[in-house]
Structure formats: C-alpha cells, structure tokens
Amino acid sequence: MAKTTLLVVPVSLLMLAIQSFYPVLSITTQTMPNTVHYLKVLEEMLQGPLAGWGVVLYLDPDLEVQVLDQLLTFPAFQDSPHVLVDLGSDVDLWSKDQPAPVLRGARVIHIVVFKEDPRPYFDTISLQWNPKYLMLFSLANKTFQNILLGNAFQRSQNLVLIERFSPRSSEMTPTARVSTSFPFSKDEKMILIGTWNSSIYSKIENIFVDRFPSFEDYKFHLATWFDDIPFLYQKENAPVGTGDGITVKMLDTIAEVLDFNYTLTVEPPDGAWGSLVNGSWTGMLGMVHRHEKNFTVSTMPLTANRIEDFDAGVWYWTEGFGLNMMTPAPLAKWQATYYPFMPSVWITIGATFAVVVLTMALQDWIQPEPFLGGFGRTWLYLLRAVVKHTLPGLPTAQWQRVLVGVWWVYCFILTTAYTANLIAFLTIPVFPKRIQTLEELAQSDYRVSMHDYGEFVPEALRSSKTPVYRTLGEKMDLVKLYDDAVYLMSNRTHALLELYSYNRIVTKSITKETTEDFMGQDYERRERLAAKEQLNNKQPLSLQHLQGVFFILLLSWAASIVVFILELVLQVLQ
Numbered sequence: 005m006a007k008t009t010l011l012v013v014p015v016s017l018l019m020l021a022i023q024s025f026y027p028v029l030s031i032t033t034q035t036m037p038n039t040v041h042y043l044k045v046l047e048e049m050l051q052g053p054l055a056g057w058g059v060v061l062y063l064d065p066d067l068e069v070q071v072l073d074q075l076l077t078f079p080a081f082q083d084s085p086h087v088l089v090d091l092g093s094d095v096d097l098w099s100k101d102q103p104a105p106v107l108r109g110a111r112v113i114h115i116v117v118f119k120e121d122p123r124p125y126f127d128t129i130s131l132q133w134n135p136k137y138l139m140l141f142s143l144a145n146k147t148f149q150n151i152l153l154g155n156a157f158q159r160s161q162n163l164v165l166i167e168r169f170s171p172r173s174s175e176m177t178p179t180a181r182v183s184t185s186f187p188f189s190k191d192e193k194m195i196l197i198g199t200w201n202s203s204i205y206s207k208i209e210n211i212f213v214d215r216f217p218s219f220e221d222y223k224f225h226l227a228t229w230f231d232d233i234p235f236l237y238q239k240e241n242a243p244v245g246t247g248d249g250i251t252v253k254m255l256d257t258i259a260e261v262l263d264f265n266y267t268l269t270v271e272p273p274d275g276a277w278g279s280l281v282n283g284s285w286t287g288m289l290g291m292v293h294r295h296e297k298n299f300t301v302s303t304m305p306l307t308a309n310r311i312e313d314f315d316a317g318v319w320y321w322t323e324g325f326g327l328n329m330m331t332p333a334p335l336a337k338w339q340a341t342y343y344p345f346m347p348s349v350w351i352t353i354g355a356t357f358a359v360v361v362l363t364m365a366l367q368d369w370i371q372p373e374p375f376l377g378g379f380g381r382t383w384l385y386l387l388r389a390v391v392k393h394t395l396p397g398l399p400t401a402q403w404q405r406v407l408v409g410v411w412w413v414y415c416f417i418l419t420t421a422y423t424a425n426l427i428a429f430l431t432i433p434v435f436p437k438r439i440q441t442l443e444e445l446a447q448s449d450y451r452v453s454m455h456d457y458g459e460f461v462p463e464a465l466r467s468s469k470t471p472v473y474r475t476l477g478e479k480m481d482l483v484k485l486y487d488d489a490v491y492l493m494s495n496r497t498h499a500l501l502e503l504y505s506y507n508r509i510v511t512k513s514i515t516k517e518t519t520e521d522f523m524g525q526d527y528e529r530r531e532r533l534a535a536k537e538q539l540n541n542k543q544p545l546s547l548q549h550l551q552g553v554f555f556i557l558l559l560s561w562a563a564s565i566v567v568f569i570l571e572l573v574l575q576v577l578q
Contacts, residue, residue: 040074043071046115048202049205053205053210055084056084057111057113058084058085058105059084059115060087061117066119091118095128095130096129108133108135112137113138114135114139116138116140117141119142126156126157132313135160138163138164139166144168179199188264219262219263220263228268230247232249232506234250272287274458275458276457277458278458289314307460307464325503327501328493329439335436341426341555343434345422361382361383364386375400376399386411390415390419442472450479451498452476452498452499452501454481455483
C-alpha cells in the first residue's frame with residue numbers, strides 16, 4: 005500500500021527521480037501545450053494572493069510526469085512549507101496521523117490537482133480533515149458535474165474549482181474558469197464566478213467568495229438538551245419541544261437576519277452532553293459527529309478533544325464550574341453558653357485562673373498570719389471575681405492586694421466581653437465554621453456529588469497532578485439523576501459540582517427567562533431588601549434563647565451544693 009509522502013528531501017533529488025521515467029513514458033511537453041499553459045494559472049495564484057501560505061498538495065496518480073515536473077518546480081513550493089499527498093494512498097490513515105495545523109490551519113490551502121474524479125478518495129477521509137481553504141484544480145478534458153457538492157468538500161468554509169475553459173474561437177487563448185457552490189442554495193448547483201484573470205483575482209477574497217450570504221430558509225437540525233437553564237429549557241405552557249431561554253432568543257434573532265429555520269432536540273438519546281469514549285463521541289457531540297445533526301448550541305467547556313474534533317463558534321458566555329454546599333445547621337441554643345469564646349480563650353482563662361490560685365496560695369502560705377488559711381478557701385475567694393460577686397474582705401499584705409487588684413480588673417474585662425457576646429449568641433443563630441476553600445473541602449468529611457451527563461470534569465479531577473483536585477476527584481460520587489445529586493447536597497454530606505450559574509439557579513429553585521432575571525440588578529435588589537427587613541425585625545426572646553441562662557443557673561446550683569457539702573465535711577473533721 006502506498007504511503008503519503010511528506011516532502012523532506014531536496015527538490016533536486018525528487019526531480020532526478022521523476023526525469024528518470026521520461027524514456028519509459030515517451031511523452032514530451034509538446035504534446036500538452038494547453039496543460040502547461042493552464043498550470044501557469046496555479047503558479048500565478050501561489051505567487052500572488054497565496055504567497056507565503058502553507059500548501060497541502062494532493063496529486064492524482066494518473067497525472068503525467070511532465071505535469072509533476074512543472075508543479076514541483078514552482079518557486080512557491082521552494083519558498084513555502086508544503087506537504088505532498090498521493091491520491092492513491094490510504095487517505096484515512098494519512099489524515100489521522102496529521103496535526104491539526106495541517107488539516108485545518110487558518111493560513112493553509114489544500115489544492116487537489118486531478119484528472120480523474122477525486123470524490124471517492126475524499127469520501128473515506130477522516131472527519132478530522134476540515135480545511136478552511138480548499139481548491140480543486142482540474143486537468144481533465146471533461147467537466148465533472150456538481151463535483152463541489154460532495155459531502156467531504158462541503159465541510160470547507162472556502163471552496164473553489166478551477167477547470168479548463170476552451171473558447172469557441174480558435175483565436176482566443178484557452179484559460180480557466182472559477183466556480184464555487186453555495187451550500188444552502190435551493191437549486192444546489194455550482195455557481196460560475198468568472199474566468200481567470202490575475203488582475204481581477206489578486207486578493208484571496210476574490211478567489212474564495214463568501215459562500216454563506218444567506219441560508220435561503222434552510223432548516224438546521226440542532227443537537228440540544230432542554231436542561232440548560234437559563235440558556236435553553238422547555239417553555240412553560242407550550243408543547244413539548246418548544247424551547248425558551250437566552251439561546252432561543254439569540255437563535256430567533258440570528259435566524260431572522262440570516263433567513264433560516266431550526267429544530268431542537270429535547271434530550272440526546274444517551275443522556276450525555278458529549279465525551280470521547282473508546283474512540284467514539286457520545287451525547288450531543290456524538291450526534292453532530294455522526295452527521296445526525298448540523299450543530300449544537302449548548303453551553304460546553306472547551307477541552308483538548310473537543311477542540312481537535314469540532315469547530316467552536318464565538319462564545320458569548322464564559323464561566324467555570326462551582327461547588328455548592330448547604331449552610332451548616334445552627335448550633336444548639338445551649339451551646340451559646342461557651343460559644344462566645346473560642347476554645348483557645350477558654351483554655352487560656354483556665355490556665356490563668358490556676359496560676360493566680362497557686363500564686364495567691366503560695367503568698368498566703370509564707371505569711372506569718374495567713375489571710376485565707378488554705379488552698380480550698382483561696383480558689384473560692386478568687387472565683388468570686390469571675391462570677392461578679394463582691395469580695396468579703398481584702399488581704400492585709402501589700403503584695404496580695406496588688407495581685408487581687410490586677411485579678412479583679414482582668415475578670416471585669418473578661419466578664420464584660422463574655423456578657424456582651426452571650427447576649428448576641430442567645431438572640432442570633434450561631435453556625436459552625438463554614439468551608440471556604442477547596443483545600444478545606446478536600447480535608448473535610450464532605451464528598452462531592454455530580455450529575456453524570458458525560459462531562460469531562462470527573463476524569464480531569466481524578467487525573468490531575470494537583471493534590472487538591474485529585475482528592476476531590478477521588479471523593480466524587482456520580483449519579484444518574486440531577487435530583488439525586490441535589491439530594492446528597494441537601495443532606496449536608498456532599499458538595500454539588502456544576503457550572504456556576506446553573507448551580508446557583510437550580511439549587512435555589514428559581515425559574516426565570518434570562519440570566520439577569522436570576523442574577524441581575526433586580527435580583528440583587530430584592531435580596532438586599534429581604535436582608536434589610538430581616539435585620540429590622542425585632543425578635544423577642546423565647547424559651548430556646550434562655551436555655552443557656554438556665555444551664556448556667558444549674559451549673560451554679562451544682563457548684564454551690566458541692567461547696568456546701570465540702571464545708572460540712574471540713575466542719576465535721578475539725
């Protein structure tokens with residue numbers, strides 16, 4: 005089987021190989037003066053409007069050696085990057101091995117030089133082959149009817165056919181005529197642009213005319229999914245299949261200007277958006293890839309695989325994926341008794357109290373006449389300042405008075421701050437610390453839930469080199485229904501992963517027409533008013549708010565009973 009040839013050898017060597025066949029073929033350039041003259045049209049294009057462009061040159065194996073000789077000696081091929089392709093090679097194998105810049109480069113022109121109909125060759129070419137500029141250069145003595153209407157050729161945005169034109173008058177020089185096709189024309193025929201004139205076709209846009217001036221009421225079939233709020237969803241109080249949202253409004257406006265109609269798909273058969281699985285595309289992208297639908301207008305992130313196999317239009321909305329979590333349940337009201345201070349503050353207070361008690365007891369022990377007379381009386385004496393009780397008396401020693409004074413000021417500041425915070429926590433619900441970063445989510449007991457609609461995110465997270473992303477991918481649970489993913493989030497065991505705006509909309513159960521209705525100025529104004537009204541509403545204290553107070557009272561009674569029992573025991577022992 006012949007293989008595609010990439011021109012990597014010096015042209016002189018290739019020319020020697022070609023010239024070695026001259027005696028065998030016994031053909032001279034004098035037998036084809038018209039062909040030699042006709043090839044100058046192609047040379048004028050390559051030296052003029054196509055100068056400096058990359059060229060992919062497809063050569064018919066039936067071409068004469070003299071034709072190949074003249075083609076390969078074009079100065080344009082000496083100065084510009086180019087690839088030679090044999091039309092007798094395995095086209096599918098060749099196209100799959102080529103990089104995207106060769107198959108669909110913006111400044112690469114694909115030129116097919118042929119004598120026999122090349123359509124069978126290109127009918128088997130890979131779907132990755134989609135040249136932006138495609139020129140068919142015919143050296144045949146006959147006209148191939150509607151050759152430009154081949155399915156493979158219609159993929160190209162810019163398409164032109166150059167073929168022989170022999171005037172009826174023998175005095176006129178044979179030249180070439182330029183034709184193209186309009187894909188959405190109702191008669192579906194090739195259109196003659198004109199005959200070749202280097203001065204007229206001096207610019208690339210003169211050779212490749214706009215093939216899409218109007219769609220002439222053409223009906224496009226779109227691969228969509230009515231699960232894309234606020235862009236595309238089922239219209240309320242309308243027959244099934246009637247779309248609504250930002251995408252529909254844009255399509256209606258564009259269709260009116262460009263004169264086309266369209267149909268929408270309620271849901272892809274396999275319930276997927278589009279992923280490359282075992283070499284085949286699923287979901288909406290699969291429908292487009294298999295030519296079941298013309299294109300899709302759904303919001304999809306651009307990945308390497310999608311960019312390689314599909315052409316994306318200009319995006320009008322850009323966003324990433326976000327994580328939604330339920331607000332943590334508020335703490336029980338009785339916990340407000342210790343919540344005004346952080347655990348580290350409580351530990352510091354306890355350690356400070358212990359140090360002061362030991363210091364006071366030591367001072368009392370080394371005095372000739374003890375003031376309190378023992379450790380048991382010392383800690384109860386100092387505890388009175390903590391609970392805002394007056395002291396029964398002051399010590400006589402100066403150093404003990406200084407210690408008691410400093411301790412009293414310390415307790416005054418402490419109890420004032422505690423009382424102020426206690427009032428706030430008794431009247432306003434207290435929530436535990438929320439997860440704010442991906443690192444905190446990865447380290448927490450929360451998992452991640454996501455609707456399994458064929459998106460690339462789960463695999464991208466699991467294969468990420470970033471530890472945080474990889475951990476989130478390992479903690480991800482994919483579910484078949486979106487409601488199941490929301491249910492896991494509502495149980496406060498999972499964080500919901502979805503496109504940011506869609507995540508906000510669905511989890512808040514909002515149904516509007518446009519993004520502004522969901523997150524625009526009016527939406528934000530209503531939220532601010534609701535928050536302001538909530539702050540202005542005075543909330544009376546309830547029994548739940550007083551749970552903490554009674555808890556303190558019970559603790560005080562319990563401590564009093566313990567102290568009373570200790571005093572009785574000490575009295576009996578004395």
